[in-house]
Amino acid sequence: MTTQQRLGTKRLVVGAHYGTLDFIVQRCTAVIMAVYTLILFFGFLFSSEMNFEAWQHLFTFHLGALPVGQLLATLAFLSVAWHAWVGVRDIWMDYVTSAGLRLFLQVMTLLWLVGSIVYFAKVLWSL
Amino acid sequence: MSDSASKPRPQYRNLSIPQILRYHLPLAGKSSILHRISGALLFLSLPLIIVPLFAASVTSPETYASMREWASNPICKLVFLVLIWGYLHHFCAGIRYLLLDLHIGMDKVTAQKSAGIVFGVSLALTVVFGLKLFGAW
Numbered sequence: 383m384t385t386q387q388r389l390g391t392k393r394l395v396v397g398a399h400y401g402t403l404d405f406i407v408q409r410c411t412a413v414i415m416a417v418y419t420l421i422l423f424f425g426f427l428f429s430s431e432m433n434f435e436a437w438q439h440l441f442t443f444h445l446g447a448l449p450v451g452q453l454l455a456t457l458a459f460l461s462v463a464w465h466a467w468v469g470v471r472d473i474w475m476d477y478v479t480s481a482g483l484r485l486f487l488q489v490m491t492l493l494w495l496v497g498s499i500v501y502f503a504k505v506l507w508s509l
Numbered sequence: 510m511s512d513s514a515s516k517p518r519p520q521y522r523n524l525s526i527p528q529i530l531r532y533h534l535p536l537a538g539k540s541s542i543l544h545r546i547s548g549a550l551l552f553l554s555l556p557l558i559i560v561p562l563f564a565a566s567v568t569s570p571e572t573y574a575s576m577r578e579w580a581s582n583p584i585c586k587l588v589f590l591v592l593i594w595g596y597l598h599h600f601c602a603g604i605r606y607l608l609l610d611l612h613i614g615m616d617k618v619t620a621q622k623s624a625g626i627v628f629g630v631s632l633a634l635t636v637v638f639g640l641k642l643f644g645a646w
Contacts (some may be wrong), residue, residue: 498556505564
């Protein structure tokens with residue numbers, strides 16, 4: 383038990399504040415995804431003609447030697463996965479009361495998301 | 510020890526689906542449950558639809574062309590429309606939550622109004638993208 387504090391007159395709050403980390407992660411990843419959505423949207427809007435080359439360029443452009451397009455997409459996708467982990471885990475915690483089933487679903491969720499990350503990374507970094 | 514569990518709180522676990530459907534949720538409540546449903550939908554379609562679609566669209570001109578071809582199927586378009594709505598609703602409702610976290614629009618009237626704006630903006634954008642998807646221009 384790292385900290386203890388009373389909220390109001392009755393409620394004693396204990397623990398290592400993992401919930402606080404999840405809360406902050408959920409918000410920060412949301413902002414990152416929203417910003418990346420706008421970057422893609424305006425990149426799409428301001429390309430003179432939207433065809434395969436222009437679309438691919440949004441994810442492969444470099445600044446100097448730096449693969450900025452791939453880096454931004456990777457960071458945005460990691461945000462998606464972390465955001466989804468917190469959100470889907472919230473759903474299991476709200477509706478699944480059996481500890482065993484909940485653990486199973488949480489492990490499946492992690493496998494689903496890590497698999498998605500690897501799949502996406504392979505596609506993106508093969509370009 | 511936590512003392513929050515000392516008093517057993519009433520639990521209602523016998524709600525039936527018709528009861529839930531009859532229950533009158535305020536607009537903010539509807540936005541909230543749809544935020545959860547759209548998030549779950551996007552989570553499920555991530556490796557099944559979204560990443561494969563992304564892969565086909567960026568890998569080569571050939572995969573791009575073949576994606577365009579099978580994406581012209583009306584059933585595919587309907588699936589895309591649902592995902593587009595899901596993304597837009599999750600996006601708009603999420604921005605509302607970020608503002609609420611900053612204590613902007615916390616009072617009841619403004620919160621109801623902003624929930625209405627979430628529906629207005631996300632549904633209007635869904636219509637715009639839907640028209641584009643089904644080839645209105």
